Amino acid sequence: MGEWKCQKCGYSLQADKPPEQCPSCKEKCEFVDVTCYIPDCGQTGGDKRL
Ligand SMILES: [Zn+2]
Numbered sequence: 001m002g003e004w005k006c007q008k009c010g011y012s013l014q015a016d017k018p019p020e021q022c023p024s025c026k027e028k029c030e031f032v033d034v035t036c037y038i039p040d041c042g043q044t045g046g047d048k049r050l
Pocket residue numbers: 006007008009010011022023024025026029
């Protein structure tokens with residue numbers, strides 16, 4: 001399970017892989033893997049700017 005965020009609207013969801021269509025935009029958006037950028041991930045590393 002990972003955390004995905006829509007680059008267009010910022011909508012985030014948890015799934016094994018990003019959806020074909022953003023539930024918020026209703027469009028084919030680019031999703032970025034923000035799994036380890038969420039506070040409760042417990043892992044270190046990653047881009048601190050996010
Ligand atoms: Zn979206």
